[in-house]
Amino acid sequence: MRIYLYCIALLAFGMQQVASAEVFEKTLANGLKVIVKEDHRAPVVVQQVWYKAGSMDEVTGKTGVAHALEHMMFKGTKRVPAGEFSRLIAAAGGRENAFTSDDYTAYFQQLEKSKLPLAMKLESDRMQNLDLSEKEFSKEIRVVMEERRMRTDDDPHALLQEKMMSVFYEEHPYRHPVIGWMNDLEHLTVNDVRDWYRKWYAPNNATLVIAGDVDHDAVFALAKRYYGPIGMRTVPPHRNYIEPPQVGIKRMVVKAPAELPLLVMGYHAPNVVDPLRDWQPYALEMLAGVLSGNDSARLNKDLVREQKIASDVSAGYDATSRGPAVFTLEATPSEGKTAADVEAALRREISNIVKDGVSKEELARVKAQVMAAEVYKLDSVFYQAMQIGQMESIGLGQQAIPLMLDKLEEVTAEQVKDVASMLLKDDNLTVAVLDPQPLSGKPRRQTGDSSHVR
Amino acid sequence: MSVKLSRFLGTALLCFATGAAFATPAIQHWQSASGAKVLFVEDHDIPMLDVAVSVPAGSRYDSKSGLASMTHEMLDLGAGGMDENAIAGGMADIGAELDGNIDQDMASVTLRTLSQEKERDKALDIMSRVLQHPTFSDEILSREKARVIAALKEDETKPESIASRAFYKAVFGKHPYALPISGDVAGVGAISDQDVKDFYRTHYNAARAVVAIMGDVTQKEAHEIADRLTGELPVSNEPLPMPAVDMQIKPVEERIPHPATQSHILIGAPGMSRTDPDYFTLYVGNYILGGGGFVSRLMNEVREKRGLAYSVYSYFFPLGQPGPFQIGLQTKKDQADEALALVRRTLDKFVAEGPTEDELKAAKQNIIGGFPLRIDSNRKILGYLSVIGFYDLPLSYLDDFTKRVNSVTVGEIKDAFARHIHPDAMATVIVGAPAK
Numbered sequence: 001m002r003i004y005l006y007c008i009a010l011l012a013f014g015m016q017q018v019a020s021a022e023v024f025e026k027t028l029a030n031g032l033k034v035i036v037k038e039d040h041r042a043p044v045v046v047q048q049v050w051y052k053a054g055s056m057d058e059v060t061g062k063t064g065v066a067h068a069l070e071h072m073m074f075k076g077t078k079r080v081p082a083g084e085f086s087r088l089i090a091a092a093g094g095r096e097n098a099f100t101s102d103d104y105t106a107y108f109q110q111l112e113k114s115k116l117p118l119a120m121k122l123e124s125d126r127m128q129n130l131d132l133s134e135k136e137f138s139k140e141i142r143v144v145m146e147e148r149r150m151r152t153d154d155d156p157h158a159l160l161q162e163k164m165m166s167v168f169y170e171e172h173p174y175r176h177p178v179i180g181w182m183n184d185l186e187h188l189t190v191n192d193v194r195d196w197y198r199k200w201y202a203p204n205n206a207t208l209v210i211a212g213d214v215d216h217d218a219v220f221a222l223a224k225r226y227y228g229p230i231g232m233r234t235v236p237p238h239r240n241y242i243e244p245p246q247v248g249i250k251r252m253v254v255k256a257p258a259e260l261p262l263l264v265m266g267y268h269a270p271n272v273v274d275p276l277r278d279w280q281p282y283a284l285e286m287l288a289g290v291l292s293g294n295d296s297a298r299l300n301k302d303l304v305r306e307q308k309i310a311s312d313v314s315a316g317y318d319a320t321s322r323g324p325a326v327f328t329l330e331a332t333p334s335e336g337k338t339a340a341d342v343e344a345a346l347r348r349e350i351s352n353i354v355k356d357g358v359s360k361e362e363l364a365r366v367k368a369q370v371m372a373a374e375v376y377k378l379d380s381v382f383y384q385a386m387q388i389g390q391m392e393s394i395g396l397g398q399q400a401i402p403l404m405l406d407k408l409e410e411v412t413a414e415q416v417k418d419v420a421s422m423l424l425k426d427d428n429l430t431v432a433v434l435d436p437q438p439l440s441g442k443p444r445r446q447t448g449d450s451s452h453v454r
Numbered sequence: 455m456s457v458k459l460s461r462f463l464g465t466a467l468l469c470f471a472t473g474a475a476f477a478t479p480a481i482q483h484w485q486s487a488s489g490a491k492v493l494f495v496e497d498h499d500i501p502m503l504d505v506a507v508s509v510p511a512g513s514r515y516d517s518k519s520g521l522a523s524m525t526h527e528m529l530d531l532g533a534g535g536m537d538e539n540a541i542a543g544g545m546a547d548i549g550a551e552l553d554g555n556i557d558q559d560m561a562s563v564t565l566r567t568l569s570q571e572k573e574r575d576k577a578l579d580i581m582s583r584v585l586q587h588p589t590f591s592d593e594i595l596s597r598e599k600a601r602v603i604a605a606l607k608e609d610e611t612k613p614e615s616i617a618s619r620a621f622y623k624a625v626f627g628k629h630p631y632a633l634p635i636s637g638d639v640a641g642v643g644a645i646s647d648q649d650v651k652d653f654y655r656t657h658y659n660a661a662r663a664v665v666a667i668m669g670d671v672t673q674k675e676a677h678e679i680a681d682r683l684t685g686e687l688p689v690s691n692e693p694l695p696m697p698a699v700d701m702q703i704k705p706v707e708e709r710i711p712h713p714a715t716q717s718h719i720l721i722g723a724p725g726m727s728r729t730d731p732d733y734f735t736l737y738v739g740n741y742i743l744g745g746g747g748f749v750s751r752l753m754n755e756v757r758e759k760r761g762l763a764y765s766v767y768s769y770f771f772p773l774g775q776p777g778p779f780q781i782g783l784q785t786k787k788d789q790a791d792e793a794l795a796l797v798r799r800t801l802d803k804f805v806a807e808g809p810t811e812d813e814l815k816a817a818k819q820n821i822i823g824g825f826p827l828r829i830d831s832n833r834k835i836l837g838y839l840s841v842i843g844f845y846d847l848p849l850s851y852l853d854d855f856t857k858r859v860n861s862v863t864v865g866e867i868k869d870a871f872a873r874h875i876h877p878d879a880m881a882t883v884i885v886g887a888p889a890k
Contacts, residue, residue, distance in 0.1 A: 041499050042826060044826050044830045090816065091816050093821075093822065093823020093825070095747070095824065096747075139759075146716070146761075146762070147764035153715050257714075258608065258611050259608040259611045294545070295539075296538070296542035332604070334604065364547075368549045371549060376551075378500045379502070
């Protein structure tokens with residue numbers, strides 16, 4: 001599932017006054033952008049390298065290649081054999097990992113601060129010298145398939161999400177899962193990941209984020225030493241997809257072994273493109289907060305606590321992505337209630353907002369949570385680096401962080417009402433229902449059932 | 455879309471809250487007038503405050519399965535004259551976060567708030583009601599029981615939940631550690647209003663409470679906070695002592711069918727307690743066997759060399775009494791038996807021969823070199839304060855950590871594993887097992 005939009009709002013709100021003074025940027029001659037966030041509370045450092053290449057840059061038949069390469073990035077270079085990268089970071093007391101999303105791929109290490117040069121040496125080496133062998137690939141692709149089985153094939157909610165996105169989007173590559181379709185994984189070759197590596201892994205398509213107990217000038221010097229010698233390369237332009245307009249409601253059912261139904265309603269929604277002029281994304285973040293920002297927010301209060309129609313409910317929206325966004329509502333019906341019941345209840349909540357808007361108190365509450373989260377964020381150096389890397393990789397830039405925070409603060413109750421009435425319409429909507437199947441193959445006792453969704 | 459896939463699923467992390475020696479935080483401690491134990495670290499870098507109040511009220515004390523968890527869940531659903539929406543809304547109004555945790559031993563309520571007087575005072579006011587004057591409304595209990603039962607039925611369809619439940623049962627038999635923390639359908643269904651009130655009165659006891667405070671308040675303020683959060687907790691007798699965990703279990707292999715594409719495999723036995731003299735030795739040894747991320751033996755054999763699984767790990771989960779030692783992995787059904795045999799061989803060899811000197815050296819480099827990462831945030835330090843207080847660990851625990859790790863030898867690991875881990879007497883659970 002997506003990171004909840006609400007969190008995203010928090011992601012988006014970065015460092016106001018004080019903190020922004022401690023962010024330093026420099027671009028090396030080869031195009032690598034280096035950003036340093038100083039934080040001297042503890043003697044630790046995090047290095048993150050973000051590549052502007054994610055699953056949305058893949059083509060039909062090769063889904064999963066971005067993520068497969070992420071796995072292969074640990075399989076050695078000419079100088080550092082397979083497994084050695086992890087051993088060296090471990091021996092330095094470090095923790096490391098990597099992640100791939102639709103929008104980007106990133107690699108990180110967390111270490112005691114004196115170990116930064118080692119991390120830079122290793123990370124800059126695999127930016128240019130990856131040694132991709134058929135032997136390692138043939139093992140690792142099996143690991144990826146196990147990952148897919150575990151995360152998606154055997155997880156009914158993840159399966160619903162995957163299948164829903166493939167219907168929600170018709171052309172945009174967000175319709176494909178990050179991990180890739182199983183059949184594509186079965187056909188991927190080491191040449192495919194090699195091509196991907198050569199195409200996207202260049203300093204001028206990456207952002208280096210360093211955060212922690214460091215001096216920015218010293219970091220810039222180290223970055224120049226380790227990453228500076230890597231040659232700039234021509235990187236193809238990122239294709240911008242425009243999803244064709246939806247022309248009517250879409251409905252779908254996914255059957256999987258489970259006990260409870262789940263209903264997900266997804267509406268097409270804009271992402272932040274122009275941080276200063278946009279208003280809808282900020283209003284949508286506030287709307288999601290008003291609907292499910294805390295346990296007394298509308299959805300939980302009405303559907304779970306008062307009406308007892310749902311046993312769980314939430315709203316979600318992520319304003320910060322390279323491509324178009326989704327506004328989601330989801331609910332698990334209570335025992336004896338159906339997916340149709342929770343859909344009707346969610347629709348009542350939306351029409352209440354379209355008709356009567358939201359109160360000043362509700363909005364103030366969401367804003368208070370956002371502002372407090374800005375302070376709490378300072379407790380995690382890693383998270384601060386994440387926010388910077390993400391904003392750079394989706395093209396908004398880390399300098400938009402305080403700007404977006406201001407814009408969120410400016411959202412009015414009127415805007416929340418307007419955005420709901422403009423976007424939360426049936427022609428913009430996909431409804432997906434999980435139809436739970438018995439594990440044994442025996443028919444399930446009927447209680448009021450979800451399988452007869454229109 | 456922001457689906458993120460990581461190369462590795464960190465499973466073992468949560469089980470070892472252990473830390474050690476660079477500049478460690480200065481822990482102040484005292485007993486409040488209520489009898490509660492207080493641990494406090496003063497830090498004014500960020501204008502925020504973290505507080506955790508923990509009591510021995512985990513699932514091991516269940517008289518009906520799920521009672522401890524239900525009591526804990528009900529705390530903030532009405533308290534001290536505030537209804538559930540006033541509590542959640544009141545916290546949200548000031549951007550404060552009220553959370554909770556429960557395991558076999560311990561139930562805790564945690565608060566994160568801005569430290570300015572206005573926010574702090576309101577947040578602590580609500581938290582003090584939640585802890586000390588929960589309403590336990592009958593009507594809300596019925597609603598929550600229905601929700602928990604629905605979630606439990608859902609869990610009963612998930613291979614990882616089925617495996618975990620069967621595993622704890624096989625490892626702990628009649629000991630209460632065998633009980634699932636959130637209970638079972640029959641147990642939760644039978645919980646009455648009176649059960650919850652009685653459980654609260656018996657187990658949310660001032661004299662057995664531990665208050666951890668971390669952040670932007672003075673020592674004087676910390677004293678007031680501890681009093682305010684525990685002064686009106688119930689006073690009760692010591693609960694009856696628990697039966698001992700039977701450390702010698704019979705070897706069992708349970709194969710449970712499931713339509714999933716993968717088999718979920720768990721192997722283990724009772725392991726060690728939080729205060730076991732072999733704690734550090736077993737911790738370091740397990741890092742080498744299956745705790746050390748990408749560089750452990752299990753990871754190397756199962757994933758790196760053969761591509762048989764995405765996640766494979768081992769850990770000790772130390773509790774007040776010996777918690778489980780557990781190995782886990784998931785793999786495509788038709789290779790489950792191959793993977794299982796490989797894991798067994800890897801474990802057998804490790805127990806029989808112990809680690810090499812090089813492996814031990816690498817383990818120490820990681821654990822000691824990475825110590826600063828264990829205490830680099832207020833949240834992590836708060837976690838240590840709670841564990842140190844709850845399990846009566848020495849206050850010098852963090853100061854001694856690297857020293858203790860550094861003194862572990864290959865011989866000690868071999869010896870401690872031989873005494874604690876008996877590969878021929880372990881429980882094995884395979885959910886989604888291939889036909890045999």
